[in-house]
Structures are given as C-alpha cells and as structure tokens.
Amino acid sequence: MAFNLLLILIITILGPLFAEEDPLSEYVHVPARYIAPIPANSILKDNTSPDRMSVNLCAAKCTLLFRSGNFPCYAFEYTPGSNMCIYTNITTLMLNAGYLSLKQNKAVHYYERPKGSFKNLFHGQPNTALKDQGSYFDIKRNVTVEQCAHMCLLSTQTGCLSFSYSNQLTACGLSNKYHSNNAKTSAPIMATPLYDHYQFFTSWPCNAIIPMNYTPTAIASVRFPYQAVRNIQCYLKLEAPQGHRIEMTFSTVYFGKDVCTNSGDGITLHDGETVSAPVIGRFCERTGSALKVRKSTANSLFVTYKTGSVPMAFKAVYQFVNPCADHKCQNGAICSVTNRSYVCNCPHGWSGRFCEANIDDCVNEPCLFGGTCVDELNGYHCQCSKEFSGNRCEKFLGKCAEHPCVHGACHVTSRYNYTCKCEKDYIGKNCDHKQQYCNPNPCVHGSCLETFGYYLCQCKNGYTGQNCNIPENPCKYRPCANGVCSLVNATYHCACLKGFYGRNCDIIDKCANMNCLHGKCVNMNNTLKCECDNGFTGSNCDVMINQCAMVNCFHGKCINTNNTLSCECKEGWTGSTCETDIAIDPCDKAQCGIGLCEALHGSRMEYRCLCPTGYHGKNCQSRGVTNEDKFHTKSTPCEQVQCLNGGKCKDLNGKATCSCKAPFSGNFCEQKLKDCSFLPCLANSTCVDTRLGHVCICPTGIVGQACDRVMSPCISNPCKTSICQESNNTYGYR
Numbered sequence: 001m002a003f004n005l006l007l008i009l010i011i012t013i014l015g016p017l018f019a020e021e022d023p024l025s026e027y028v029h030v031p032a033r034y035i036a037p038i039p040a041n042s043i044l045k046d047n048t049s050p051d052r053m054s055v056n057l058c059a060a061k062c063t064l065l066f067r068s069g070n071f072p073c074y075a076f077e078y079t080p081g082s083n084m085c086i087y088t089n090i091t092t093l094m095l096n097a098g099y100l101s102l103k104q105n106k107a108v109h110y111y112e113r114p115k116g117s118f119k120n121l122f123h124g125q126p127n128t129a130l131k132d133q134g135s136y137f138d139i140k141r142n143v144t145v146e147q148c149a150h151m152c153l154l155s156t157q158t159g160c161l162s163f164s165y166s167n168q169l170t171a172c173g174l175s176n177k178y179h180s181n182n183a184k185t186s187a188p189i190m191a192t193p194l195y196d197h198y199q200f201f202t203s204w205p206c207n208a209i210i211p212m213n214y215t216p217t218a219i220a221s222v223r224f225p226y227q228a229v230r231n232i233q234c235y236l237k238l239e240a241p242q243g244h245r246i247e248m249t250f251s252t253v254y255f256g257k258d259v260c261t262n263s264g265d266g267i268t269l270h271d272g273e274t275v276s277a278p279v280i281g282r283f284c285e286r287t288g289s290a291l292k293v294r295k296s297t298a299n300s301l302f303v304t305y306k307t308g309s310v311p312m313a314f315k316a317v318y319q320f321v322n323p324c325a326d327h328k329c330q331n332g333a334i335c336s337v338t339n340r341s342y343v344c345n346c347p348h349g350w351s352g353r354f355c356e357a358n359i360d361d362c363v364n365e366p367c368l369f370g371g372t373c374v375d376e377l378n379g380y381h382c383q384c385s386k387e388f389s390g391n392r393c394e395k396f397l398g399k400c401a402e403h404p405c406v407h408g409a410c411h412v413t414s415r416y417n418y419t420c421k422c423e424k425d426y427i428g429k430n431c432d433h434k435q436q437y438c439n440p441n442p443c444v445h446g447s448c449l450e451t452f453g454y455y456l457c458q459c460k461n462g463y464t465g466q467n468c469n470i471p472e473n474p475c476k477y478r479p480c481a482n483g484v485c486s487l488v489n490a491t492y493h494c495a496c497l498k499g500f501y502g503r504n505c506d507i508i509d510k511c512a513n514m515n516c517l518h519g520k521c522v523n524m525n526n527t528l529k530c531e532c533d534n535g536f537t538g539s540n541c542d543v544m545i546n547q548c549a550m551v552n553c554f555h556g557k558c559i560n561t562n563n564t565l566s567c568e569c570k571e572g573w574t575g576s577t578c579e580t581d582i583a584i585d586p587c588d589k590a591q592c593g594i595g596l597c598e599a600l601h602g603s604r605m606e607y608r609c610l611c612p613t614g615y616h617g618k619n620c621q622s623r624g625v626t627n628e629d630k631f632h633t634k635s636t637p638c639e640q641v642q643c644l645n646g647g648k649c650k651d652l653n654g655k656a657t658c659s660c661k662a663p664f665s666g667n668f669c670e671q672k673l674k675d676c677s678f679l680p681c682l683a684n685s686t687c688v689d690t691r692l693g694h695v696c697i698c699p700t701g702i703v704g705q706a707c708d709r710v711m712s713p714c715i716s717n718p719c720k721t722s723i724c725q726e727s728n729n730t731y732g733y734r
Contacts, residue, residue: 023059027075027111029209033102034077034110035088042090044071050083058085059111066113075112102206112205114214118149118317121216122163122198125179129164129195131188136164136173148172149198153218153317154251156291161225162199169194178226200225206234212241212320220315221305228254228311233304237273240299240320243337248301248318250292253283256311260284267314269294270302277302283314295321297338328354349378368393406432444469481506517542535560552711554579554703577711579703581695595620598644610642645669683707 046053046061055078062073065087072089079085091112102110115121130136140151145165152160152174162179165172177187178199189197204220219236222229240246248269259265266284270277281294305314324335329344333355336343346355362373367382371393374381384393387401398418400410405420408431412418422431438448443457446468450456459468475485480494483505487493496505499512511521516530519541532541548558553567556578569578587597592609599607611620638649643658647669650657660669675694676687685707686697698707 023056023063024111025211025213026063027059027113028205028211028214030102030110030112030205030207031209032104032106032108033207034105034108035075035090036103038088038090042088044073044087044089046085046087048085053083053085055080055085055109055111061085062087062111062113073113075110078109078111079107080109081107114216116215117146118153118216118218119146119198121153121201121218122149123201125189125197125199127191127193127195128189128197129173129192130162130175130177130179130197131190132177135175135177135187137176138174139171140174141169141171143170143172145172145196145198148174150317153315154249154291156251159225159252159254162197164195164197166194167196180226205236206232207236209237210239212239216317217319218315218317219303221313224313224315225252228256228313230307230309230311232312233306235275236303238301238303238318240296240301242299243324244299244320244322245337246296246299246301246318247321248294248303248316250283250314250316252313252315253285253292254287254311254313255284255307256286258285259307259310259312262308262310264304265306265308265310267303267305269296270304271296272298272302273300274302275304330354330356347378349376366392404430406430442467479504515540518544551577552703552709553577554705554709575703577703579698579705579711581705591619610644641668643669681707 044065046058048057058076058078062076065071065073071087073087074091075088077086077088138151138155140148143151145167148163148165151172152163155174159176160174161177162175163172164175175187179189179197180186204222204224206222210219219238222232222234238246238248250267253267255266260282262284266282268279269281271280272278280296281292283292301318305312323337323342327335327342327344329335331347331350333344333346333350336345344353344355346352349359349361351357351359358375358377360375361378361380362375365373366380367373367384369385369388371382371384371388374383382391382393384390387397389395389397396412397410398412398415400412400418404410404418405422407426408420408422410418410420420429420431422428425435427433427435437450437455441448442455443459444467445463446457446459448455448457457466457468459465459472462472462474464470464472473487474492475487479485479492480496481504482500483494483496485492485494494503494505496502496509499509501507501509510523510526511528514521514528514530516532517540518536519530519532522529522531530539530541532538535545535547537543537545547565548560551558551565551567553569554577555573556567556569559566559568567576567578569575572582574580574582586599586607590597590607590609592607592611595609595611595615597607598610609618609620611617616622637651637654637656641649641656641658643649643660645661645664647658647660647664650659658667658669660666662673665671665673676689679687680694681687681696681698683699683702685699685702688695688697696705696707698704701711703709703711
C-alpha cells in the first residue's frame with residue numbers, strides 16, 4: 001500500500017516530464033516469453049485494479065521506478081488476459097557468468113529496458129587484467145571505455161571476447177580470451193590498479209522487437225560469445241526513425257560448416273517489418289573474417305537466424321542512416337529518401353541528378369508575332385515588336401503602342417482606336433487634363449477646398465454633410481438648459497422640465513408652485529395670478545361659473561356643453577335665444593273624426609274639436625246621450641251654447657251670451673280680430689298678423705315675444721377661453 005502511494009506521488013511529480021512520450025518506446029518487446037528463474041527479492045508485483053491496468057501504464061510505472069531510484073526496474077512482464085504487471089530489477093544480461101533464459105508462454109509478454117551503452121554489454125571486473133599478455137591482439141590508445149567496447153563488437157580478428165581498459169592511460173587491449181570458472185577454457189587474471197577487465201554477459205535476446213530508441217545498437221546470437229548454439233530459430237525486428245535506414249555491420253559470423261543448402265538456415269535479413277519482406281542479405285558460409293554490411297531501404301529490418309545440428313554464433317552492430325543528411329541537391333531542390341539512397345526533387349527550371357542544369361525554357365519558341373525569347377532561370381521573357389506586348393507578345397497594342405494616355409492605361413478597342421482608363425484626378429480622352437473637383441462647386445451650403453485627389457466642403461452654420469446639403473441638427477449643441485430638445489421644421493423646440501420656461505428652458509418658472517386647477521399661471525410684473533379656463537373663476541380657478549344664469553333663452557332652456565352655451569328651444573320657436581316664432585297649426589296633427597278642428601288661441605299644441613249634433617268627446621268619438629244628460633231634467637241657456645276660442649258663456653236674464661278673449665269677437669267668439677291693431681310689439685319692432693296670432697320682428701339686440709328685452713351679448717360665447725360677463729353697457733361685454 002505504501003509503495004502504491006509513493007508511486008502515485010512520483011507519477012504526479014514526474015509524469016508531465018514525459019507525458020507526451022510513448023511509455024513502451026524505451027523497451028525491447030519479446031512476445032510470448034517470460035524470464036526465469038527470478039530471485040524473490042527481485043520481483044515487485046503491481047496491485048493496481050485489473051480494470052485500470054494496461055501495458056502502457058505498466059511501462060510508465062517501470063520507467064518512473066527506474067528514474068526515482070526506489071526500485072531499479074529494468075524489465076517487466078505483462079499478461080494481457082488478466083491485466084497483471086510484474087516488475088523486476090534484473091535482465092537477461094545482469095547475472096555474472098550465468099545464463100538467465102527467456103522461457104515460452106503465449107499468455108505473457110516480456111519488456112526489457114535498453115542497456116544504455118556498448119560498455120553495458122560487458123561485465124566489469126575492477127583492478128584486474130588477463131595474465132596472458134599475448135592474448136591482447138590489438139592495443140588502442142587515446143580512447144574511452146565506450147569506444148573500446150564498440151571496437152570489441154566490430155572486431156573481426158579472431159573474435160574479441162573481452163577487453164581491459166585503463167582510465168589512467170586512456171588505453172585498452174582487445175583479447176580473444178576470457179576468464180571463467182572452467183579451468184579448461186578460462187584465461188587466468190591478475191590484480192592490477194591500472195586496468196579494469198570487461199567480458200561479455202552471457203545472454204542476448206531471441207524473438208524480440210527492438211525499438212528505435214533502444215541502446216546499445218548491437219545484436220548477437222544467444223549466449224554469445226561463450227557458447228555456439230544449435231537447434232535454434234530466432235527473429236529480431238529492428239525499428240528506425242521515420243526517414244532513416246538501418247545499416248548493419250556483422251563483425252563475427254560463425255558456422256561449423258556451410259548451411260546454405262539447408263532451407264532457411266543461416267542469418268537472413270529481410271528489408272521490411274516481417275519475414276515476408278524482400279531478402280537483402282543471407283549469411284550461411286563457414287566462418288569468414290571480412291565485415292559484412294547491409295543497408296535497408298525502409299525504416300525497419302527483420303533479422304532471422306536458424307540452425308539445426310550445425311553450431312553457429314554471430315555479433316553485429318547497427319546504426320540509423322539518413323541518406324539525405326549529406327545530399328548534393330542544388331538550387332533549392334528537396335531531397336527525398338529512396339531505397340538505399342535519395343533523389344533530388346528539382347524546382348521548376350532545373351534538371352539533372354542534383355538539379356544542377358538550367359532548363360532552356362525557350363526551346364519551344366513561346367514568343368508570338370516575331371517576339372524574341374530570352375531564357376531565364378525557371379522561366380523566360382519575350383522581347384516584343386512595337387505593336388505587341390504581353391508575356392508571349394500575344395496582345396495587339398495598335399495605337400496604344402504610341403502611349404497616347406498621358407496619365408492612364410491604354411486599351412485597344414479596334415485596329416486604329418483606343419480608350420484611356422485615367423488615373424485618379426485626371427480626365428479627358430488622353431487623361432491629359434487635371435480634374436477640377438471644385439468647379440462647379442459641389443458644396444450646396446458651403447465653400448469648396450480641393451485636397452489631394454478630392455475636395456473638402458467647409459459648411460455654413462446650420463448645415464453638415466459631405467456636400468453641406470444636410471440641415472444640421474441644432475439639438476446636438478444642447479440648447480435646452482433644462483428640457484428635452486426636438487427638431488421641428490429645421491429648428492429646435494425645447495420641452496421644458498417643470499419649474500422652467502423660455503425658448504431654451506433657462507428661465508425659472510415662478511408659477512411652478514401655483515396650483516391653478518382649471519387655468520394657467522400668469523406672471524405679470526413678478527405678480528403671479530391664475531388665468532382661469534372658460535367656466536371657472538376664483539384665485540385658483542376652482543369655482544365653476546353657472547354661465548346659463550346670464551343667458552335668456554325666451555322660449556327654451558340654456559344648455560352648457562363643454563363650456564359652450566346654447567339655447568334648446570321649445571317646439572314652435574327658433575333662434576339663438578329661441579326668440580323667433582315658428583307658425584305651427586295644431587290641427588295639422590289633430591284627429592277630430594267627423595268634427596271640425598279649431599286651434600286654441602295662444603297655443604301651438606292645443607286644439608278642440610267642434611262635433612256635430614249627437615257627437616261628443618275630445619275627438620268627437622262618442623255618440624248618444626251622456627250620463628249628465630240623463631240626470632239633468634232642467635237645462636240652462638248656456639248648456640245649449642258653446643263659446644269658441646276660450647270665450648265663456650254667461651247667462652244674462654235667461655239669455656246665453658259669450659264673453660270673448662282678445663282678439664276674438666262674435667256671438668260665439670268665432671271671429672278673430674287683427675292682433676296688430678292693438679300695437680302689441682315694442683321697441684319699434686314690426687308686427688305681422690298670422691292665422692294663429694301675431695309675430696313681432698325685433699331689431700338687432702332686442703328679443704322677447706313683444707320685443708321687450710335686450711339680448712345678452714354673451715349668448716354667442718365671444719370669449720373663447722375666458723368667462724363672458726355682461727357690462728353696464730346694454731350691448732357690451734367684458
């Protein structure tokens with residue numbers, strides 16, 4: 001539990017340093033294999049939940065453990081079926097003088113860290129050297145221990161099995177012998193403070209995928225150099241960075257005898273990722289001493305080695321080569337890697353293996369109409385005759401060849417005609433006249449000033465716009481000190497806030513605190529008073545005036561509608577004060593049946609029916625003896641007389657006599673006298689007799705049935721927004 005917490009902390013701190021790397025890229029992958037036997041203290045099992053574990057997570061944790069120093073994880077085993085991960089601090093090359101083999105198991109995959117350098121392929125024994133000085137077949141000076149290890153790997157002389165190196169002398173000796181516990185094959189060693197002795201480890205991978213970043217870049221047969229192998233079949237897949245090739249050098253190839261006739265035996269190099277890729281080399285002869293070099297055409301190389309009963313052994317080093325690193329492409333050509341070399345992709349205008357030759361672009365005579373072609377790098381240009389132009393002299397110039405357009409471009413319209421497209425500020429057929437922008441003056445309400453290729457209008461006050469043709473909005477200067485400005489008919493209007501008035505709302509309104517309910521406040525010489533609406537009075541215009549009290553509607557009544565006075569006349573009368581009589585005969589609408597209708601004097605609505613003998617009732621609708629007749633046994637003279645037109649019957653000594661009302665007379669008041677004979681009309685008015693009486697036509701200003709009253713001057717409402725009052729003047733008002 002403590003380990004997992006520590007590992008989480010390490011991942012949190014170090015994870016971002018290589019979060020973008022592929023965790024598996026640091027490991028050699030050997031499928032279907034596991035390492036055994038492993039000492040118990042060299043195993044660390046990961047307890048991460050299987051649903052979270054993956055091969056990438058297993059690789060990342062092994063790398064973090066290795067870098068943190070808590071557990072030197074050199075390799076791990078991963079089981080995909082159960083997502084189980086086991087870390088180990090040993091590898092196939094870590095045991096001294098012993099062989100730790102990889103065993104087969106299809107369910108397990110083995111991953112091992114790179115060795116880091118060629119020196120790490122050798123086991124070091126400090127302060128020792130071989131006693132047999134003659135076994136050192138080559139002495140190298142001024143070299144490092146890494147260089148010495150590399151030279152041992154590349155050595156073909158007898159076979160380098162070990163070397164001794166002196167840090168003090170920076171020198172090493174390559175030997176074809178090694179020290180072991182086997183007395184028959186072992187070379188004795190001696191103690192010396194000047195040298196450290198290095199011998200190969202005892203194991204190399206079989207059936208492994210070696211990634212591009214694995215180091216050192218060396219391979220060998222299993223158990224090299226201590227033992228040749230028999231009855232073995234292995235593969236090694238090598239990967240290089242994109243765009244690189246793999247160059248492999250075999251310094252040692254040993255077979256007990258030729259195996260070239262045995263199908264598949266020997267060392268075979270396939271130019272690709274699988275055994276089905278093309279073969280670029282096969283080594284199957286008996287031991288030879290020459291270096292054998294092969295180079296792939298792709299970024300991968302698949303190596304197989306196989307033998308039966310014939311013993312074999314080999315060692316080789318390899319490097320990644322970029323063919324374009326030292327290319328000879330010229331003139332901006334782009335190098336592209338091909339099989340074992342490169343090609344130069346030439347830019348236009350160049351040819352040759354290295355793009356060193358200029359292509360003659362005039363070879364196809366591209367210039368027309370007698371133009372002369374001049375070759376250039378990656379192109380050409382044509383020297384045209386006078387009447388032609390264009391890249392290939394394809395444009396006919398005609399009159400444009402004489403350059404008639406002084407300040408413009410010439411365009412051919414026909415063989416002998418042209419038009420000019422003038423430059424800015426120039427006009428005319430040949431663009432030879434400078435344009436006058438201010439003539440005529442485009443500024444409607446302003447003066448014109450020519451600028452660089454244009455004009456500028458200086459507008460008069462009250463106008464704006466490019467051509468001074470837009471009335472300026474006076475509100476933009478905010479003339480209303482205490483109000484809202486609006487544009488009205490090219491000027492401005494201020495809607496003042498309460499308490500202010502004036503054109504610019506800059507005068508304090510002292511009337512603001514006056515409460516004129518039905519009127520407005522007027523400031524006259526700093527004296528405030530309310531000017532009331534029509535129909536109201538009082539200091540605050542809060543008293544309603546009964547205007548009808550001052551109006552005389554003679555035959556009608558006064559009506560006040562929204563402070564407008566009018567007379568509503570009775571039937572039979574008209575005029576503004578109902579002073580004009582309209583002749584109406586009530587008998588026009590009477591229904592007297594078989595009787596006769598008689599209008600009653602002084603009435604326009606009343607009448608009576610004169611019934612024949614035997615009929616009675618208001619409309620002569622009843623016939624026969626009435627109840628009154630039945631109960632009266634004695635009659636008077638007036639019972640047999642009917643006085644008309646309002647006359648009354650009087651019994652004078654047993655004789656019925658009618659007393660008539662003016663202007664009627666006669667025995668029964670049936671005769672009407674002329675009314676005007678009594679001079680009923682006053683004020684010098686004119687009397688007119690009618691069938692129903694008389695009518696007085698009054699002079700102007702006089703009203704009344706007898707023209708006996710003066711007409712109120714207020715009847716026509718001459719005071720539109722104030723109250724009309726009659727004055728002492730008979731015909732005036734105020």
